[in-house]
Amino acid sequence: MHPKAEKEDEAERASDDAPCTVQVAVHTPAHSAIGELLSYRSATLLAPGTLVRVPLGQREVLGVVWDRADDTAAQAPVQLRAVAGVLGGVAPLGADWRALVAFAARYYQRSLGEIALAALPAQLRTLGPEQMARRLRRPATQAEQANAIELIALSAEQESARAQISSKIGPFLMFGSTGSGKTEVYLRCVQELLQADPAAQALVMVPEINLTPQLEERFVSRFGAAQVVSLHSGMTNPQRLKSWLAAHSGQARIVLGTRMAVFASMPGLALIVVDEEHDASYKQQEGARYSARDLAIWRGHACGAKVVLGSATPSLESWHASRPPSPQDPEGGRYLRLAMPSRIGAAALPRVRRVDMGQQPHRTVFSAPLLAAITERVQRGEQCMVLLNRRGYAPVLTCSDCDWKSDCPHCSAHQVFHKIDRSLRCHHCGFAQRVPRACPACGNPDIVPIGRGTEQLEEQLAALLAGVQRADGSPVRIARIDADSTRAAGALQSQLAQVHAGEVDVLVGTQMIAKGHDFRRVSLVAAVQPDGALFSSDFRAPERLFALLMQAAGRAGRDAAWMAERGAPCEMWVQTYHPTHPVYEALRRHDYPAFAAQQLTERQQASMPPFAFQALVRADARTQPVAQGFLTAAAEAARAAALPGLEHVSLYPPVPLVVQRVAGVERAQMLIESSSRPALQHFLAAWQGVLRSTRADPVHKGLVRWLVDVDPLAI
Template identity: 60%
Template structure:
């Protein structure tokens, strides 16, 4: 019998290690998928690399051989090639750095369908896939022979960037290119070079709605190559088929969202992270990993070139480029030499005030006139408001009642089309009451503005204009987003109202005006990253205007704000990211914030806020003890527990505690010890439902 280590997903409170030992009649290569007994059930597992594969240790005095007998592996999925050693190393690094178990990370990043199949079922799937792949390959070859795509001429900046990367040893590069500068063409040329060298390319995008557009570009450029996508909108069967194609080397190109960073690729040569600054690359539950940071690590691990592309890089990435850690490549001109949109900042405090009882003005007169001029010329305008629904809250004018959520410390949003009050945190939904639930007053009014209300107001202000809205509410049905985007591209929309989902990555050729209707809410929050996020969002939104060279000269960005003197808007008017980043980094360094410090958050949830806080206070004392024993007490700061911005969600009170260090090493050493001691506190704080450590949190 052969002894093997197997990574299985065990509960964090079980006290079991990262891997468990089993025995097998046949030697099993590391990376082999297996099914093993755990308790009273069989669970999926992965044979994990081990230095020692000898038999079980001999029993100590007083223990019988039965006490140390290993359970046998129930089944090995021998039809599937083992996961490569580099994949196991990536998973192990992720588990260690983000303080999760190896088994949890390893199994959670596999396709759910794969975890359910036995070897016979998997072999059948693979045979069917091979037949389809053969037919599809014949079709791709015929298509490639019939229509080789004509390559567009490179701009001087694109040529310079590609020349700098050609022949360079694998490394991580930052591509800082303004919106419309042709970063996608650089990605295509680099992918072409990787494929010509017999390698595979992995392209990451922040959101699913960007996948179809980019996928179409890659399919058109590489008609003889197989491209697969990986994201949560796929069916389980599609996700498994695409994952298998990548793992078995049948797919040349993989395009996906953050989870695709764990896709096994035996010939990986290129990783592109498009819009690398986007917070969507950070996982917000389970193992809270950053796909962008793991892309950098994976590139180094597998000798692959990594390209981080953005018009507004994250301050961490920009800092690494400033200090020489990442070579920086710049594309400061748009394709066709068109100018960036001119930016107009409107002081809303100086605009005409509405009559008593009338709602606040949706569009300033100057902005309204500018949109009307676009409609008359057959051009398009995009209005950005990052708040969906009709109004953020309903309010009783008699007793002051507001549409709060009974399960969350947040308001329920008024959605006018279906007459509902909907909590965007826990999804609790009720019909809008006919009268105030507290006093019976019939006069309950919406307060504030969401995209649904803005769409209605614009329709009233611009009679005859074709107004459309794209947000999470209008794109729920499968295929609806593609249909709405197609209508915009076809010129069937004059004014598009949307949330952040339409402000990045889309190539709207007819849009010449973009307006941020109400960005002030993002300026003043407790989160130190708020200005960075808002500047990136506004810069990305501005980049939707004037992308076609023939209309670039008259493209504009309008910002309606009550704080026109804020330095963020001055940098936006000049399209000066470097100036904004320098001021933000100076503030961060003075305050001891990332990238000049390293953070972790311990979060706890309980029905009772005192229970959650008690758990965190006990954890804080435990951490102090560990820090002193490890000799890093002077290098670690442990702050008191505090509530987050939304303290209660779905009936659970949430509290968090910040851990800070100027150096990454001491923080990681503390966390590695601390994570094993925290389960022991649950017996003293039994009301705690869940807790989690978030390394490098995006929000605090």
């Protein structure tokens, strides 16, 4: 255990054994009227952070002792229920961890117990005392030596970034192009930390589960399996408990994980790395809608750990926060920007080629120049990657006679046609059914797919390349990676291994293949239909599209020596009806700073984030009028009560969501905006009681739930 945590625990345990009252955080229902902390009677003083089992209603639940009351149990004004038991063998959760949870609960407008208990492994809540004791008695894995690896020399840019992280406080934004060697800098920083302090721990986060195995492989090869654990939702409950206990005890020096890992109990935490920090996956979209990236910044500041954010396409919020001082802005941003614009080994960034689809024959899927380029690459033994961010065969089936469409009966969305198993599936509620033999409305047997998904793209590409042969004379090999093709356990790892081994010539997929993967033989990347995001009502859509295309382009030409043998530059092809759009102009130059400057100027003029702060209040109800009526009534009640911060907050009228009905539930939302983050927080905190009392009004019968989303990523 870290010396700081040991001293803290000794001080907290230095108490007599008189009966007392303890305040315990339990997982109470969201937005319930139950208090943040519940009081229980304990036979002995319990240190804050102690894990206990307590009665709640008819159940016995896990709780965290949050505070100690000064009065003894005998002086309690009411008869309190007693603590049922203490989880022996598990050290109390530290003050730093409790502070993080308390901040997250306040900022994201959720209950303290909800955040605290969701951050703990599920098996802590379900294992009995005997089972838990057996888990703790299991011998720890014997420490093993890391493999002896001859460290390659860092480039000048890598060394500069490493030196600044080592010598300065941060937080840091490592702005490095794809293939610039950011991961090696992370590894060196972790290595320095672990060598300097035998009790120090590092947390390294990635946005998605499918990026964890390759990162884990690199860390294990450098530091040994005994020092590295993973934490993500794809693990089984026993695996997650084992990793959590190793981190909590200090046995694991390095924790790798997705957004949930930001809440890992790490008493010696000294370094946090958030790779691909721009990725929307760091924002939780169900329950407590926290941003793991933003919590990482707060946690690092609170516990004195250094924080490194890394990306080739940083979020505009992080880019703005890392702006250097200027005559107009002498202070600059609060982050230190570290630039790594060059690829490792003199590898060149891909040349971006745009195809004007307005000049191509009608209904063309693959333009002739792109098809010729793919053919040439395959014949030379190179790999190609084709990106279409829509899975399935086609977005909708339709009848040409009566205009019937394959709408979901439970959602205001279409069911997507999946040809591979002849099914129609809703990607919002999961409802699935067989494809009808004829139109359900008029009986016309001629129902046809409209639009394209990755399934259809794979099929059409196979037909177009049917006569193409690889360098060894064998036929071309095409594979597809998306949420459908990787549903089975281990499918994604198997398919990625085939790509890395050179067993795939053309890889078709969604954004799953566009980020983080180190494909060494890919020399051409193509985006087939990217225009949809250019004219979205969501002001963040251009930022997301540019990041996706830049990340996808970064999969090409990563191995400089291998590309030099081929003698042809790597390429990124974009098929578009708007080839001169500013997004594609900036992409052609690989000029993220210019793109960011243009977007930030527009946002500042429109008073949008990061120059303003937003929250959404969403209402789900049986009907749309009930949902909107609840939000309107809550806004009127807030104005009538003159809530704190209201004078600095704008409440916009409620509107339906883009997909307003999901699983039979109508959804509406209200935007709250302010130029002051504290004013917005004060208002939201005061509004909680108003929202609860408004829901209790019988006029809003039919309201299913309401929730608050602070700093939303999609509006």
